[in-house]
Amino acid sequence: MDIAVCVKTNPDLQLVRIKDRVPVLEAVPFKVGDLEKNALEAALQLRDAAGDGRIVAVAAAQGDRKVKETMKEALAIGADEAVIVTDPGLDGADQAGVAAVLAAALSKHGPFDLILFGEGSSDGYSGQVPGRVAELLGLPEIGYARKLEAGAAGLRAERSMGEVVEVLEVALPAVATVVSEINEPRIPSLMHIMKAGKKPVAEVGLADLGLEAGALAPGREVLSNLAEEQARKRVMLDGDAAAQAQALVDALVAEGVLGR
Amino acid sequence: MSSILVYSEQTGTALELVAAAQALAPQLGLSVSAAALGPDAAAQAAELAAHGAAAFSCAEATLAGLDTATVAQALAAIARQADARVVLLGSTRRGRELGGRLAQKLAAGCVTDATSVAVEDGRLVAGRYNLGGATVQREVATTPVTVVAVMPKVFAAGEPAAAPAAITPVSLGLPAPAVKLVETKPKEGESVDLSAAPRIVGIGRGLGKREDVALGEQLAAALGAELACTKSLADFGWLGEDRIVGLSGAKTVPDVYLGVGISGQVQHTVGIAQAKLIAAVNTDKEAPIFAMADYGIVGDLYQVVPALVEKLKALTTA
Numbered sequence: 001m002d003i004a005v006c007v008k009t010n011p012d013l014q015l016v017r018i019k020d021r022v023p024v025l026e027a028v029p030f031k032v033g034d035l036e037k038n039a040l041e042a043a044l045q046l047r048d049a050a051g052d053g054r055i056v057a058v059a060a061a062q063g064d065r066k067v068k069e070t071m072k073e074a075l076a077i078g079a080d081e082a083v084i085v086t087d088p089g090l091d092g093a094d095q096a097g098v099a100a101v102l103a104a105a106l107s108k109h110g111p112f113d114l115i116l117f118g119e120g121s122s123d124g125y126s127g128q129v130p131g132r133v134a135e136l137l138g139l140p141e142i143g144y145a146r147k148l149e150a151g152a153a154g155l156r157a158e159r160s161m162g163e164v165v166e167v168l169e170v171a172l173p174a175v176a177t178v179v180s181e182i183n184e185p186r187i188p189s190l191m192h193i194m195k196a197g198k199k200p201v202a203e204v205g206l207a208d209l210g211l212e213a214g215a216l217a218p219g220r221e222v223l224s225n226l227a228e229e230q231a232r233k234r235v236m237l238d239g240d241a242a243a244q245a246q247a248l249v250d251a252l253v254a255e256g257v258l259g260r
Numbered sequence: 261m262s263s264i265l266v267y268s269e270q271t272g273t274a275l276e277l278v279a280a281a282q283a284l285a286p287q288l289g290l291s292v293s294a295a296a297l298g299p300d301a302a303a304q305a306a307e308l309a310a311h312g313a314a315a316f317s318c319a320e321a322t323l324a325g326l327d328t329a330t331v332a333q334a335l336a337a338i339a340r341q342a343d344a345r346v347v348l349l350g351s352t353r354r355g356r357e358l359g360g361r362l363a364q365k366l367a368a369g370c371v372t373d374a375t376s377v378a379v380e381d382g383r384l385v386a387g388r389y390n391l392g393g394a395t396v397q398r399e400v401a402t403t404p405v406t407v408v409a410v411m412p413k414v415f416a417a418g419e420p421a422a423a424p425a426a427i428t429p430v431s432l433g434l435p436a437p438a439v440k441l442v443e444t445k446p447k448e449g450e451s452v453d454l455s456a457a458p459r460i461v462g463i464g465r466g467l468g469k470r471e472d473v474a475l476g477e478q479l480a481a482a483l484g485a486e487l488a489c490t491k492s493l494a495d496f497g498w499l500g501e502d503r504i505v506g507l508s509g510a511k512t513v514p515d516v517y518l519g520v521g522i523s524g525q526v527q528h529t530v531g532i533a534q535a536k537l538i539a540a541v542n543t544d545k546e547a548p549i550f551a552m553a554d555y556g557i558v559g560d561l562y563q564v565v566p567a568l569v570e571k572l573k574a575l576t577t578a
Contacts, residue, residue, distance in 0.1 A: 013392040023395050095360065123391050125507060126372045131328065131360030140329055140438035143357040153440065161353055163451060167443040180508060181501055219369035219403040223385060225395050232538060233554040244557045245567035248539055249575055251555050255537055257516040258575065
């Protein structure tokens with residue numbers, strides 16, 4: 001089973017600081033998103049169960065995100081090769097632009113039986129790109145898989161949708177997204193990390209994919225991206241535990257949250 | 261007349277979106293239409309029309325499993341028929357997945373998980389959390405059509421209209437979905453819908469061991485609240501995934517949220533930012549949760565929680 005895993009490199013959110021409501025991204029390292037690690041692990045398990053196949057990590061490099069370095073992490077986890085699309089035209093691209101690039105890269109470096117994504121990226125978490133790519137490639141998609149296995153039709157998936165759990169089947173090729181509970185991603189050993197440096201990495205530009213920079217013009221305008229102003233009371237309740245507890249209960253009653 | 265088209269597979273959410281569309285439409289010079297799809301389309305269309313949205317109803321059997329590609333195809337066709345300039349979806353799991361695919365079909369810009377939608381200077385501005393919840397990004401689509409998936413409960417449903425709007429049955433001849441729904445099982449264990457809970461007690465890594473979850477349960481019971489947790493505790497297997505609040509879980513809008521042993525990482529607090537009132541108990545007076553709390557208690561949860569349970573019980577028995 002040949003599987004592509006689309007990887008976005010995300011800023012390490014634990015290290016993003018806010019200054020005067022503005023996020024400070026300078027010097028914040030980038031890493032493979034947590035859900036993409038789940039997707040890589042799912043790909044490895046499906047490939048191993050199938051017996052053979054290749055796993056290709058595919059990324060569209062935006063801005064000065066150190067994609068090549070970050071993609072070594074994906075290779076260390078177990079991808080056999082990586083495809084990185086780089087182009088200044090990707091700067092400021094929106095989800096439609098990223099999807100166009102990924103779809104073109106997947107077509108050029110495929111065919112793939114399965115294209116996996118995390119259900120959302122760690123930073124933006126819009127979840128739009130998988131559906132856009134599926135639409136561009138004319139493929140069916142299964143979102144939010146918490147279990148993926150080979151099935152009679154091709155692929156069998158289980159997902160939790162609010163009140164119910166759905167079991168779905170789809171013929172391949174297909175697109176699927178995974179949620180965090182699907183697996184526990186493996187932590188690469190030192191040997192795997194060393195080997196990752198020797199795995200093939202294809203760096204391609206938009207022209208190689210038959211795309212023009214103009215095709216990536218964003219269909220949106222970002223007006224602002226600021227931390228919310230918190231209009232909270234911030235009343236600290238002092239005293240011993242009993243006094244604090246009483247003060248909180250009194251406050252909740254006074255706020256009308258608790259009735260007498 | 262061009263319209264704002266509303267769709268959610270959840271009738272309650274769809275009615276919220278109808279109310280939102282009715283508030284936005286006059287400012288954009290648009291009318292309000294709505295789509296009802298699947299086996300319950302007729303009943304849902306009646307509700308939507310009763311609330312004043314011109315309803316399009318399609319009950320074709322191929323929509324039964326609500327396969328995303330099939331629903332997107334149906335909605336794209338209805339969007340053209342309704343001359344939709346804006347499509348409002350409910351940002352449920354299905355709606356969020358649908359957003360990207362539908363937007364691609366309509367060559368539309370799209371915002372998912374929107375927590376605000378408003379018209380500013382004649383343009384539709386949608387806000388959503390970004391950077392794991394650390395910031396709110398406000399966006400305007402510059403495409404002729406905009407798709408916005410709005411979080412449930414951002415808007416309140418309105419009353420039925422004085423006169424119901426028309427219902428138009430549509431026949432689309434949709435193909436059989438490529439994704440087959442083999443089985444629908446009830447969720448194992450008890451399930452909880454935190455997004456609708458009026459009171460929530462959240463617990464985090466301040467709890468030292470699995471047995472301490474009982475403390476949270478006691479507090480939740482005394483407060484008449486649902487118990488929720490950070491992703492960490494669900495990862496430990498202490499609580500089910502449906503009890504996660506935050507980026508990878510429920511976005512909640514309770515009257516009161518009481519966080520215990522929660523430091524206040526944005527990945528969690530993004531799910532409580534809309535709470536009417538936030539209270540927090542933590543040993544660390546520098547914990548970020550206190551910056552977004554209305555009431556804060558710096559203290560040992562193993563002393564404070566039993567005291568709170570006692571005081572709450574005294575209140576209800578008084």
